[in-house]
Amino acid sequence: NEPWKGQAWHLDIFKDNKNSLFEYIFNASTPLKFVYTPVHGIGQSHVERAFVAFKFQPFILVDEQKQSWLVIFPQSDPEEEKETLECAIAVANKNKADFIIPTDSDVD
Numbered sequence: 136n137e138p139w140k141g142q143a144w145h146l147d148i149f150k151d152n153k154n155s156l157f158e159y160i161f162n163a164s165t166p167l168k169f170v171y172t173p174v175h176g177i178g179q180s181h182v183e184r185a186f187v188a189f190k191f192q193p194f195i196l197v198d199e200q201k202q203s204w205l206v207i208f209p210q211s212d213p214e215e216e217k218e219t220l221e222c223a224i225a226v227a228n229k230n231k232a233d234f235i236i237p238t239d240s241d242v243d
Contacts, residue, residue, distance in 0.1 A: 163190040168232040172197035172223040176240030195230050197223045 169186075171194040173179045179201060186194060199222045223235045 159189045169194040169234050169236055170223055170227040170232040171236045172200045173238055174200050174219060174240055176242060178238035178242040197226050
């Protein structure tokens with residue numbers, strides 16, 4: 136028995152929760168820039184859906200670490216490696232981004 140009553144993979148979570156964030160109407164005009172890295176994992180499509188649902192401008196993707204099953208880090212948990220965010224920091228600096236949003240490879 137799932138403790139979530141079958142809702143563990145509820146795909147409309149963004150749609151259902153966007154109304155609880157009353158300021159989402161201001162998100163479309165925010166001057167904030169976001170850089171996103173999925174760290175060679177599977178998070179890109181989920182973060183894209185979140186940005187659309189909350190009406191943020193598209194994020195700047197770290198192309199070197201885009202969605203892939205290829206893991207180039209020596210450790211099984213690349214978020215534990217200090218080098219993991221170097222690409223994202225370089226992209227953020229180049230684009231004068233305000234925030235870096237990383238997700239680890241399995242988006243947990």
